[in-house]
Amino acid sequence: MTKAVYPGSFDPVTNGHLDIAVRAASLFDELIIAVYDTPPKKLLFTTEERVALMKQAVSHLPNVRVGLFNGLIVEFAHKEKAHAIVRGLRMSSDFEHEFEMALMNKNLAPDVEVVCLMTAQDYQFLSSSLLKEVAQLGGVINNLVPKHVVTALKKKYSLPEESVSRKGGI
Numbered sequence: 001m002t003k004a005v006y007p008g009s010f011d012p013v014t015n016g017h018l019d020i021a022v023r024a025a026s027l028f029d030e031l032i033i034a035v036y037d038t039p040p041k042k043l044l045f046t047t048e049e050r051v052a053l054m055k056q057a058v059s060h061l062p063n064v065r066v067g068l069f070n071g072l073i074v075e076f077a078h079k080e081k082a083h084a085i086v087r088g089l090r091m092s093s094d095f096e097h098e099f100e101m102a103l104m105n106k107n108l109a110p111d112v113e114v115v116c117l118m119t120a121q122d123y124q125f126l127s128s129s130l131l132k133e134v135a136q137l138g139g140v141i142n143n144l145v146p147k148h149v150v151t152a153l154k155k156k157y158s159l160p161e162e163s164v165s166r167k168g169g170i
């Protein structure tokens with residue numbers, strides 16, 4: 001049985017993350033989405049909220065489970081008996097970072113492979129940080145995140161119902 005973990009902050013989950021999750025789920029028997037509890041970055045959503053948003057987003061995928069991790073992802077992979085770590089690749093800046101991390105993880109755990117999937121064209125410029133910036137300013141994000149994430153973002157930023165469906169941007 002092939003098993004992989006897909007780690008990230010997912011603050012919040014976007015359609016770009018979901019595209020990678022769906023494709024990874026078709027490559028492995030089981031995929032565990034590992035939500036990073038305390039990443040070294042400022043977060044908008046709590047760990048519980050990020051996990052709940054992700055769980056709802058992947059509830060239709062039978063071989064996908066959502067977990068929580070802290071510390072080294074290779075240790076989480078070992079604990080879960082996963083053979084691979086899945087990451088998504090957008091632009092060249094992602095590549096450098098992912099390459100560095102993949103080599104470090106290989107050094108730490110030679111038995112765990114890092115599998116990088118290329119972003120879908122539609123989501124190549126989509127990041128959680130840019131999404132939050134646009135959402136806060138009332139821009140249209142309906143095509144970038146699942147509906148329940150739109151609702152969660154509106155609530156976080158205390159925005160009125162219609163604010164994220166009108167035209168707008170940064």
Ligand code: ADP
Pocket residue numbers: 007008009010011014015016017020039086087088089090094118119120123124125126127128
């Ligand atoms: P991290 O804090 O680990 O960077 P993110 O939640 O930002 O966590 O991203 C998790 C993974 O998903 C990373 O491998 C990232 O490159 C990938 N990813 C993020 N957005 C996209 C996207 N739009 N398309 C493809 N992969 C993406």
